[in-house]
Structures are given as structure tokens and as C-alpha cells.
Amino acid sequence: MSRHPLTFQVLAQCKTTKAKCSLMTLPHHVVETPVFMPVGTQGSLKGIIPEQLEQLNCQIMLGNTYHLGNRPGPDLLESCGGLHNFMGWPRNLLTDSGGFQMVSLLDLAEITEEGVKFKSPYDGSECLLTPERSIEIQNAIGADIIMQLDDVVSSTVSGPRVEEAMHRTTRWLDRCLKAHKRPESQNLFPIVQGGLDPKLRTESAKQLMERDVAGFAVGGLSGGEGKDQFWRMVHLSTDLLPNDKPRYLMGVGFATDLVVCCALGCDMFDCVFPTRTARFGCALVDSGQLNLKLKLFGQDFRPIDENCDCSTCQRYTRAYLHTIATIETVACNLITVHNVAYQLRLMRNIRESIMNGTFVEFIFNFMDTMYPKKDFPVWAMDALKAVNVDLINRTKQQNSDS
Amino acid sequence: MKFTVSSVAKSTARLGSLSEFTRIPEAVLETPLLLLHTRGASVPHLSYDLLQMVSTESQILQMPLVTLVDHTKNVKAFGKGIAEFAGLKEYLNYVSVQDSGTTTPEGYHEKNSVSLWTRGGRKLIDPQTYITCIEALKPDMFQAMVDGDTTSNSSVKRVRRSVDDTVKFAGICANLKEKSEVLKDTPMLACITGGYNIKERLRCITELKGLDVAGYVLEGFHTNGESATNLIWEDLDPVLTETIESLPDNLPRAFHGPVTPIILLKLVSKGIDIFDATFPWLVAERAGALVFPNTLLKGNAPITETLPSVKSQALITPNEKDGSLENENSKDELVDRVFEINIKDKLYFNDTRPLVEDCSCYCCRKYSRSYIHHLSTTSELQGPILLMMHNLHHYINFFRSIRLAIREDQLQGLHSTLEQFVTSRRS
Numbered sequence A: 001m002s003r004h005p006l007t008f009q010v011l012a013q014c015k016t017t018k019a020k021c022s023l024m025t026l027p028h029h030v031v032e033t034p035v036f037m038p039v040g041t042q043g044s045l046k047g048i049i050p051e052q053l054e055q056l057n058c059q060i061m062l063g064n065t066y067h068l069g070n071r072p073g074p075d076l077l078e079s080c081g082g083l084h085n086f087m088g089w090p091r092n093l094l095t096d097s098g099g100f101q102m103v104s105l106l107d108l109a110e111i112t113e114e115g116v117k118f119k120s121p122y123d124g125s126e127c128l129l130t131p132e133r134s135i136e137i138q139n140a141i142g143a144d145i146i147m148q149l150d151d152v153v154s155s156t157v158s159g160p161r162v163e164e165a166m167h168r169t170t171r172w173l174d175r176c177l178k179a180h181k182r183p184e185s186q187n188l189f190p191i192v193q194g195g196l197d198p199k200l201r202t203e204s205a206k207q208l209m210e211r212d213v214a215g216f217a218v219g220g221l222s223g224g225e226g227k228d229q230f231w232r233m234v235h236l237s238t239d240l241l242p243n244d245k246p247r248y249l250m251g252v253g254f255a256t257d258l259v260v261c262c263a264l265g266c267d268m269f270d271c272v273f274p275t276r277t278a279r280f281g282c283a284l285v286d287s288g289q290l291n292l293k294l295k296l297f298g299q300d301f302r303p304i305d306e307n308c309d310c311s312t313c314q315r316y317t318r319a320y321l322h323t324i325a326t327i328e329t330v331a332c333n334l335i336t337v338h339n340v341a342y343q344l345r346l347m348r349n350i351r352e353s354i355m356n357g358t359f360v361e362f363i364f365n366f367m368d369t370m371y372p373k374k375d376f377p378v379w380a381m382d383a384l385k386a387v388n389v390d391l392i393n394r395t396k397q398q399n400s401d402s
Numbered sequence B: 001m002k003f004t005v006s007s008v009a010k011s012t013a014r015l016g017s018l019s020e021f022t023r024i025p026e027a028v029l030e031t032p033l034l035l036l037h038t039r040g041a042s043v044p045h046l047s048y049d050l051l052q053m054v055s056t057e058s059q060i061l062q063m064p065l066v067t068l069v070d071h072t073k074n075v076k077a078f079g080k081g082i083a084e085f086a087g088l089k090e091y092l093n094y095v096s097v098q099d100s101g102t103t104t105p106e107g108y109h110e111k112n113s114v115s116l117w118t119r120g121g122r123k124l125i126d127p128q129t130y131i132t133c134i135e136a137l138k139p140d141m142f143q144a145m146v147d148g149d150t151t152s153n154s155s156v157k158r159v160r161r162s163v164d165d166t167v168k169f170a171g172i173c174a175n176l177k178e179k180s181e182v183l184k185d186t187p188m189l190a191c192i193t194g195g196y197n198i199k200e201r202l203r204c205i206t207e208l209k210g211l212d213v214a215g216y217v218l219e220g221f222h223t224n225g226e227s228a229t230n231l232i233w234e235d236l237d238p239v240l241t242e243t244i245e246s247l248p249d250n251l252p253r254a255f256h257g258p259v260t261p262i263i264l265l266k267l268v269s270k271g272i273d274i275f276d277a278t279f280p281w282l283v284a285e286r287a288g289a290l291v292f293p294n295t296l297l298k299g300n301a302p303i304t305e306t307l308p309s310v311k312s313q314a315l316i317t318p319n320e321k322d323g324s325l326e327n328e329n330s331k332d333e334l335v336d337r338v339f340e341i342n343i344k345d346k347l348y349f350n351d352t353r354p355l356v357e358d359c360s361c362y363c364c365r366k367y368s369r370s371y372i373h374h375l376s377t378t379s380e381l382q383g384p385i386l387l388m389m390h391n392l393h394h395y396i397n398f399f400r401s402i403r404l405a406i407r408e409d410q411l412q413g414l415h416s417t418l419e420q421f422v423t424s425r426r427s
Ligand SMILES: [Zn+2]
Pocket: A304, A305, A308, A309, A310, A311, A312, A313, A314, A337, A338, A339, A341
């Protein structure tokens, strides 16, 4: 038995790609992977209540350490028994380290060996987020999985800064591990860095794997780099990281990206996109998304998706949602329910096809529906080819698969 | 639709029921009745699933045309009416002209029409167009078109004009309804206007005689929204008494708008039967949670917590004419928050108690004031959802208590409980 509060049991491995289906058991609930984790930034998934997330069979959601550390703050969270209690969410939580928000939200963040120095957007005072402080806050929040503070460099930066950040990330991991006060109930994940440099990424993964951790995150991607570089770095990282521990690809959540990155061997994903786009009146469907604000939906009396079993599609039409989208908050609730249902169903279908040994077929069907004109993105074709799935020349493919 | 008065208390408050609606014949709604206010045909912040968590009983939704008029074309194309269009076919609905929860701008009058202030701006609507919209919406009950643009400050000329228009509109609406295949059997409520002028109110009633109507709405006492929370009972009382005495006993009487709970009880005791849930909504919108006593106390009053005191409105109401009070703080103070707690107050930052100690609503069973404070200060959408769930639950129970109090001749007791609560909070 693992001494971490996490067990990871691989149930099925795709024979063609690196995809696998597993059960990850955490203190608050079992998680079926590959999994998509909706983001509840400030201790609430915008516009819906935890009961609705449970009904959708969501098993794990995200909280943001930076925001929660500011409001309501670690002291209050600790005094009321952690975020699970505070927000009434009985299932798993994962928190990020706060570093990413700091660097992306605050222009004036300055990174030193000690930590991230920044001006508080609330009162302008000078603050310092160290690895120790990040873990202290995350210990107070009490999520089932917590993340190390990493030295985040924009993926478009190259040169010595990337190497410095990679090494610093390892040093900070050691400080995080040392500061971690609740290893018996919270799993600390390190984050593979190294920018878009294969050598640095390899070195980063190697260093982190020498530490005793329950799973790994792949970071520093999906921040503006080309998709061609993105998939190569994911592919490389999953080749290096052990198959018997969960691999979490941070900040990825578009449907195509999820399918491709599952094939590349990632197990966990998060992204604000599905819930954010819902607030702007956009509903996710197999062929992309519907902007329900558009006039053409004014007399479209079908549900968002006829095959969706979510409570929104069972009751509400596109035409009605068109009348209230972005006007009444009810629309946000209804479209968010559907979009989360869409993401979770996509992941369920991926898992089922891996279990049945039909994942490759699933990829073909998915891509054909998403790109009916067969104008598949080049990066996705290349990435899938790297794991033996040829979108263009399929007969050969399917023969070798069976 | 059938209205039955089952008992009249000494105070002239009455118990009754609405039933036999064509679309949902089994529904029986007891009066005094709370209509659930909607915007865009949904209860604000609450989808069907969330509304069901508040109440699974029969309800009538109040659907203001002003929030729907931009979409009647699509509802018409749909063909099955607004209830099914909005995914709420299990609920009865009643279409009103204006949104009683939102202030209607005063003074926009054109011949033979009323102004609807939609998101797209001002829309003039005449009785013919109005009935066309109602035909598309196919409600279970609707309000006749009305010019209710009067307050206690209106000139005699304005009051007279509002009665003239209202009577004319009602006549045209009744006539068109009679000829309409769709609306023939739909109950229509006529409106009594006349501001605070008894003579004009009585004239309105007289001139509406002979019209086939299912009930009456008393309009023209305020211009909706916040203005309905500032009613002065001494001004209202004599007008209301004479008006109601002249109305037939066998028809229901409605009063729209977010009146405060004490005024509401007074209206009930005058014999008003139908109200709307705009007050709990307005309170939720300003991050308030209703905390006033909503049940009839039996025996000794339970020990309740000491709530932060709230200044009397009389002391803070500014001179509206000079248009002062620009900054937000003073604007906040314009509103009397004596029936609620302001959950945004720092006081609640680490308050682990529920909004109301023994409240059985979803929000109070599950969440602390501290969490709702957090949601409100971070502007999370779940904040108004939870507040709306609690406030609506609190108000639905208030109406249950009102009916019980009438049945047991305890309305005065409920009234004094509220008065005591207000007094204790003013200190
Ligand atoms: Zn759906």
C-alpha cells in the first residue's frame, strides 16, 4: 500500500496509444481517469451549486490558492475545517499553488530564489509568496491534491531563464515537501517544467521523479506556444513519467485537446473554458459550440443536444436559452450544467472506449464529428500519428489495431 | 378559473382559493396567495431544478410582459405558450403588464398606449398589440392593459387620465379577448386605478362594471420597484378601504409590488388576496437575507439573537426633489433594511451560523453566513442563488403563517410580532 493518501489502479491500457483508464482513490472520493476537473476559482463553481455537480457525477474539482488565500483567507478556512466544509463539497478538491495566477495576473510580480514577490491587488502592499507559504495556505484549504509552487516562465520565453526556472522548480519542490504538514491527507504533486526544450524537460522530469510523490503535473504549457510544440512536450513528458502514477496536464480542456492528450497518456485535466464560455451563452456540442445569443436560435425548439441527458437538455430549448443567455443568471446555471455534463460525458466515453479496446475507433468518430469537412488540425494529426493513430490512412490503422 | 372565499375574519382579511384553471385543473392555490415573480419567464437566479429545491407545491408564476415582449414572436412561433416555452409547464402563470419588482419610469404617456421599458429601450404598446402578445404567450391568467402611472404626488389631471385610459384599455382588452379563440376562456384581471383619489377610484370601479372580469388588480399606488417599499399607510388606508368596499366579494383582489411585510399584513387585513414575490427578490439583489419573524409565535417568544440595529427610514429618506445623495453609501441607506441582514457586512465574515437559526431551507441547512458572506463579497453567482432560495422559502412560509393566522384569528398577533421585531431593531 502506498503511504500517500492516493492509490492509482490502472484498469485498462490502450493497445495502440498511450491512453489508459484508471481508478484514483483519494480521501474524499474515487476518481475515474482520464478525468476533467471543473474549476471553482473562489470556492464556488460559478453559477451552480455542489448538488448539481454531484448529480453530474463530478468527482473532483479545482480551487485557486491565490484567490482563496486572499478571500476568505487561510485562517478562516482552517477554522471551519477546510474548503470542503466551507463550500459544502463532499468530494475531492485540487488546489493550484498560486504561482501561475500571480505571474499571469500581476504585471509586477518579481521572482527571486526566495519566492514570488508581488503587490497585493487589494491594498497595494508588498507580499511574498514562498514555497512554504503556498503549502501553508494549501494545508489550510485542505484539498486532496495540492500543487508545488513552481517557477513559471511563459512558454514563449527561451534561453537561460527557462533553465533557471526548471532547476528552481526542483529546489522549490524540496522546500514544499519539507513544509507540507498534512502528507497523510493531502497529496503534493510536483510540476514538470523546462519550457519547450526537450533536454530541459527531460532533466526536469528526471529530477522530480527522484522525489517521493504520488503523481506528477505537466506545467508551463498551453500558455501561448504553438500547438505543434505543445503536443511534442506533452508526448515527451508522458514518455518520461511513470505509468503507474497519475499525470496531470494543467490548463487543458478543449475537446480535441482532451482526446489527443488522453492518447498521449495524460490522466487529469482542468480548464476554465467550459464554464466561462457558458457564462457568455456558448454551449458545447460534439460539433464544436453553439453561441446561443445568435438570432438563428430564436426559433430553434430543440434542446442544446438531443442526445444529452443533462437536466438542462431534458427541459429547456435553444430558443428559450436564446432569450435569457447573458441576461438572466438562470441561463448561466443552465448552460454551465450542460457544459460540465458535456465535458464529463466526453471523458466517460473516452474511458469506456479504452476499457472496450475501441479507443482508436472513438478517436476517428470524434474527429469526424468535430471536423465534418475532415479539415483536422495538423498538430492533432501529427500528435495522433506519434501514438500510431493515422487519421487519414485508416484501413491500415484499424487492421493493425484489431 | 374559480375563486372561492372560504372565510372572512373580523378584520376583513379573507381566506380563499383559486382553482379549476383549464391547463392544470387539479391545482388549488390558497389565498392570500404569493405569486412567484419571474424575469424572462424564470424566477430570478433559480432554474427549474433549483426552484424545486425551494418548493414542490403548486405555484403561479407572475410573468411581466415587459421582460418578455422582445421574444413574443418566438413564443408565437413555438405555439404552445410561454409556460412550455420557458420549460416551466408544471407551473401556472399570470402575465402582468409591468415588472412590479423594477421601477417603471414615470411620465411617458402617448395616446392609446403604454410604455414598456425593455432592454432595448422604450416600447409603445397599444391594447390591440397587447392582446396579440397575450395570445402568443397563452397564459393561464392575465392582467388587462393598464395606465397605473400615479403616486401620492400625481396631479388630479394625471390621476383622471390614468382612470380614463385604464377603463378604455380594459374595455378593448375584454372585447378582443371575447373574440379571441385562444383567450376566450382565459381569466383576465381588470385594474383599478385612481392614485390616492377616492372619487377617481370609485369612478374607475363604476366604469368597469359590466365587464366580464375574473378579478381586480389595485394599481396606481406606486410605480413599482423600490417605490413600493416606501408606501405610507395613512395615505393608503382610506383609499383602500373605500375601494375594496365597492368591489364585489366574489372576485379576487391583487396588489402588486415589493411592499414590506408589515404593509403586506395590513393589505391582507383589508381583504387583498394576491401578492407577488418581488420583495424577497429585491432583498436578495442587495445581498440581503430575510430574518424577520415569519411564523405565528405560540406561547413565549423564543430567545432570538440581537441583530444589528437599522435606522428608521423616516430619518434617512432624503429630499428626493433636490436629487442629492450621489455617493453609494447614502444610496444604500435610502433603503430600509429592517427586515433583513446585510450579508456583505464584515460582521458575518466568520459567523458560522445559518442565515436563520431554525430555517429549513436548503441554504440554511447547508451553509454558514460566513460562506454566503464570502460569495457576496467575491460576487460569485452562487451568492444570489442561495439568498434567493432562502428568501423565497422564508416568504412562502410567511404566507403560510398568514393563512394560518387568518384561520385562527391571529392576524393581529402576527402583526405585533413583526412590529416588535422592527422596534427592537430600531434601537
Ligand atoms: Zn445537456
